[in-house]
Every structure is written in structure tokens, then in C-alpha cells.
Amino acid sequence: MRYDKKRMAISVLSIGMSFILTACGTAAPKQQSAVNVSVVQAASGSITTNVEYSSELKPFQDITISPKIAGKVATVQADVGDEVTQGQVLFTLDSSDLQAQLQQQQANLEGSQVNYDKTQGSAYQQQLLTAEEAQQNAQITYNNAQDTYNKDKTLYNAGALSQQSLENDKKTLDEATVALNSANSNLNLLKEQSGPQSVEAAAAQVKQAQSAVNYAQVQVQNTTITSPITGTVSSRNIDIGEIASSATQAFTVINTKTVVAEVNVPDTTVINLKKGQTVPVKISALNNKTVNGTINIISPAADKTNSYVIDVNLDNTNNELKAGMYATVVLPAQEKDNIVTVPNGAISVEDGVSYVYAVVNNTVDKIPVQVGISNDKISEIVSGLKPGENVITEGQIFLNDGEKVKISKDNTTTTTTTTTKKTKTTNSTYSTKK
Numbered sequence: 395m396r397y398d399k400k401r402m403a404i405s406v407l408s409i410g411m412s413f414i415l416t417a418c419g420t421a422a423p424k425q426q427s428a429v430n431v432s433v434v435q436a437a438s439g440s441i442t443t444n445v446e447y448s449s450e451l452k453p454f455q456d457i458t459i460s461p462k463i464a465g466k467v468a469t470v471q472a473d474v475g476d477e478v479t480q481g482q483v484l485f486t487l488d489s490s491d492l493q494a495q496l497q498q499q500q501a502n503l504e505g506s507q508v509n510y511d512k513t514q515g516s517a518y519q520q521q522l523l524t525a526e527e528a529q530q531n532a533q534i535t536y537n538n539a540q541d542t543y544n545k546d547k548t549l550y551n552a553g554a555l556s557q558q559s560l561e562n563d564k565k566t567l568d569e570a571t572v573a574l575n576s577a578n579s580n581l582n583l584l585k586e587q588s589g590p591q592s593v594e595a596a597a598a599q600v601k602q603a604q605s606a607v608n609y610a611q612v613q614v615q616n617t618t619i620t621s622p623i624t625g626t627v628s629s630r631n632i633d634i635g636e637i638a639s640s641a642t643q644a645f646t647v648i649n650t651k652t653v654v655a656e657v658n659v660p661d662t663t664v665i666n667l668k669k670g671q672t673v674p675v676k677i678s679a680l681n682n683k684t685v686n687g688t689i690n691i692i693s694p695a696a697d698k699t700n701s702y703v704i705d706v707n708l709d710n711t712n713n714e715l716k717a718g719m720y721a722t723v724v725l726p727a728q729e730k731d732n733i734v735t736v737p738n739g740a741i742s743v744e745d746g747v748s749y750v751y752a753v754v755n756n757t758v759d760k761i762p763v764q765v766g767i768s769n770d771k772i773s774e775i776v777s778g779l780k781p782g783e784n785v786i787t788e789g790q791i792f793l794n795d796g797e798k799v800k801i802s803k804d805n806t807t808t809t810t811t812t813t814t815k816k817t818k819t820t821n822s823t824y825s826t827k828k
Contacts, residue, residue: 428800429793433753433784439735441774443767445727447657451719453648454707455623461487462616464558464639467632472645474630478621484645485632489617495566496610498535502573503603510596525581532577539570558639569606576602625649648717653710655687655721658701666726667692667704675708678720687723728767734775740785741765741773751790752783753801760795
């Protein structure tokens with residue numbers, strides 16, 4: 395009896411297992427649900443690519459100032475960092491010697507004028523007397539100048555006098571020689587003849603004396619050195635008591651109300667530029683802050699490296715920019731119109747081949763494409779895609795060719811681009827590797 399019950403239990407268990415296995419084997423397979431995807435429509439538009447050039451900001455004007463004549467520095471009236479205006483005095487030279495020479499020339503002019511007046515309306519004897527006095531004065535002046543020059547030349551040869559001082563003595567001697575020759579000529583002329591010719595000689599003497607006065611006045615004026623521009627003193631290399639000459643770079647004044655970024659570009663870039671064009675410039679010291687610059691100079695010819703010099707002016711009235719800061723000038727490199735474009739995120743690269751994942755009849759169509767130029771947002775599709783086709787922009791690397799998908803209505807957009815933002819690369823493809 396126990397045996398029969400045991401066999402009955404085994405039979406019931408076997409039937410139950412068979413039922414379960416049969417039920418499992420005949421169950422209908424579940425269908426996989428379509429994946430929601432975001433798409434955009436390939437568009438017909440334009441792309442502008444750009445290239446970046448490094449530069450170092452420099453002042454719009456950078457003027458080195460030197461005196462026209464040599465002399466001892468008498469005063470210094472500006473220092474580094476000072477704001478100066480055009481015509482403001484920077485420093486002066488000692489003018490005592492030149493002032494004395496000016497007074498002497500003015501005295502000669504007065505004498506010549508008196509002589510001329512006498513020649514026109516006085517007796518010949520008076521004219522001759524005046525001429526003799528002028529000649530004597532000129533001779534004394536010449537003798538003094540000659541003695542001074544001879545003594546200083548001895549000191550110079552002994553190394554006790556500067557060359558500049560000797561040159562000043564020589565200039566004084568030359569002027570005295572000219573004055574003496576003029577006085578001698580006038581005196582000789584009076585002795586040889588009288589009448590209208592004597593008047594002409596006196597007039598010439600006045601003219602020559604006036605020229606000497608004018609020259610002396612200019613020399614005195616040259617002892618005051620002023621700033622030729624409005625700007626900021628960036629360097630000072632003189633002190634009171636020093637000897638400054640035309641070779642001395644005494645002051646440097648810069649104008650940084652406008653700063654300049656200079657770059658060298660190839661012919662493929664220069665053809666896209668024009669004077670007055672606005673271009674973005676990134677300033678490294680200001681966390682790559684972008685400011686607008688204006689192209690001011692385009693070199694008309696290439697240099698030895700086949701590059702063209704481009705100057706971009708940046709407004710700096712707020713003094714935010716400093717000369718010497720590093721900058722990056724962004725210039726247009728290439729532009730294409732009426733081309734098929736898609737977002738960079740829609741392109742994937744597999745084994746060196748670019749693909750886009752299109753949606754056709756709710757099915758993924760993996761399409762190989764040829765990519766052209768790109769910027770930081772979109773890329774050109776040279777072949778493989780037509781405007782209006784829906785392409786997947788996110789998560790396409792997890793999809794398979796032929797897989798069923800569902801387009802999310804909220805995420806369907808059209809890429810329409812005319813001119814894009816700037817980027818530093820050209821002919822580059824932004825892609826998502828699979």
C-alpha cells in the first residue's frame with residue numbers, strides 16, 4: 395500500500411513538471427519597445443571657420459625722445475608713470491652759453507641795422523667809421539673764440555675735456571669767423587667805393603646778422619624738450635647734471651588709449667580681411683575675455699616669409715589692457731554657403747569613417763558621410779545626406795542599424811545657420827567615437 399502511494403505521488407509530480415515545462419515552452423515572446431530619440435533636420439546653410447593667431451599687445455604710439463643738441467641736464471619735470479600732454483615740458487638743458495651767444499648776435503644785428511641806416515642817409519665817413527667798429531668787434535670776438543678753441547683742444551687731447559665741448563667751441567669759432575669775414579667785406583667795400591653799392595652791402599650785413607640771431611634763438615629753444623604726444627611716460631634715462639645728446643634716449647612716452655595686436659597671416663587668410671573689419675580678440679590675462687578689435691593695417695605685400703602683417707586696434711579708454719599682455723586674434727579663415735550642415739554631435743567616427751544616424755520610417759539608418767569644414771557647433775556634410783533628413787543627435791552610439799526608434803516631438807529641431815561663432819580650427823571634425 396505504501397508502495398502504491400509512493401508511486402502515485404511520483405506520477406502526480408511528473409505530470410506537474412510536464413505541465414510547467416509545456417507552459418514555459420509555449421509562452422509568446424515579449425516585443426522590445428521603441429527607443430525615444432532626439433533628432434534635428436539636416437539644413438542648408440553657411441559655415442564660417444576661423445583661425446587664431448597669438449600676439450602681444452603694444453602701444454598705439456611708442457615715442458623715444460632725445461634732445462636735438464648736447465648739453466647738461468638742468469631740470470627733469472616728469473617721471474615714469476606720469477600722464478603727459480602734447481607739448482608738456484619733460485626736461486631742460488642748461489642754456490646759459492646759448493643765451494649769451496643769442497645776446498651777442500642780437501647786438502651784432504643792432505649794429506648792422508644802425509650801419510644800414512647810416513649808409514642810407516649819412517656821410518661816407520660815418521659809414522666807414524661804423525664799419526671799422528663792427529670789424530673791430532668781430533675781430534675781438536673771433537680772437538676770443540680762437541683762443542678758447544686752442545686751449546680746449548689742448549685739454550681734449552690730454553683727455554681732460556669731452557668731444558662735445560670741443561665741438562661747441564668749434565661751432566662758436568665758425569660763427570665768429572663768419573661774422574669777421576662779413577665785417578671785413580663790408581669795411582673793404584666801403585673803402586673801395588661808396589654810393590648805392592655801399593647801401594646794398596649794409597643791407598646784406600643786416601640780413602646775415604638777422605640769420606645769426608634766428609639760429610641762436612632756435613638753439614636756445616632746443617634746450618627745452620617737450621612731449622610730442624599725449625600719453626604716459628614709460629621710461630626715463632636721465633638725471634639732473636648728466637650730459638645728454640641726440641644719442642641719448644632720454645624719455646619714452648607711450649599712448650595706450652588704443653593698443654595694437656599685430657599678427658602675421660598667410661595669403662589664404664588675408665583675402666578674407668578688410669580695413670575697418672571688426673574681429674574678436676581674447677585677452678589671456680583677463681581669463682580669455684573677448685573684446686572687439688578693428689583691423690587698422692593690412693600689409694599690401696608679403697614679407698620674406700610670405701606672410702602679411704595685420705594690425706588690430708583695441709579701444710583702451712578704460713585702461714583695462716596693458717602693453718605686453720598676451721592676446722589671441724580670431725580671424726575668419728574659410729566660408730561656405732548653401733551647404734548641408736548638421737550639429738557636430740550628430741557625427742560619429744568608427745575606424746576612421748564618419749557616420750550619421752538618420753531616422754527613416756522610425757528605423758535607424760546608419761549612413762556613412764563625407765565631412766567638410768567644421769566650427770565649434772556645426773559641420774558640413776559633403777556627401778551622404780540631404781537637407782531635411784532627420785539625424786539623431788544624442789546616444790546614437792548605443793543604437794544599431796535597423797533598430798526601431800521613436801522621435802521625441804519635443805526635441806525635433808532644424809539646424810539653420812548663416813554665420814557661426816568663431817573657433818580656432820579649420821577643416822576639423824567634431825565627433826563622438828563609438
